[in-house]
Amino acid sequence: MIKKRNIAISILLSFITFGIYSLFWMGSLSNETSEYLNKPKSGVKEILIGIITFGLYFIYWNFKMGKRMYEIQENAGTKSSDNSMIYLILSIFGFIMIPVWIMQYDFNKISDL
Structure with missing residues (x-):
């Protein structure tokens, strides 16, 4: 299930922890979307790959999560757009x-359903 998060607090925590919370946040989003779509969880693996590639993997991760977000919106029956x-x-x-902020906003809308 996708967890509803307060975006402002998550952004604040990301700044206060110098980005460490943002890695946790991204890993959590990855795991939650995988669970929702019945795919194997890979949040920790994706965060480690992102760190090893000095952040380049996160560019691809955002693209991939955009595709997943579209699939989740379609499954939930909400207005969907491939961003x-x-x-x-x-x-x-x-x-x-x-x-990530935009994705969380969209996930929050879906979790309200």
Whole structure:
């Protein structure tokens, strides 16, 4: 099940912990989406790959999560839009966390259903 999170507090915690909480947040989102879509959980593995590749994997991760988000929206029967290219472009230009914030907003809407 996708957990509803307060986005403002999550952003604040990410800044206070110098990004450590954001890694936890991303791993949690990855695990929750995998669970929702009946796929194997891979949050820890993806975070480790992201760290090993000095963050380059997170660009792909945002794109992949955009595709998963679209699939979850379709399954939930809500208004769906494939934002994976927007997430990719934002990530390429260095805004790695903005797609995560948008994803969490969309996940919060789905968890309200």
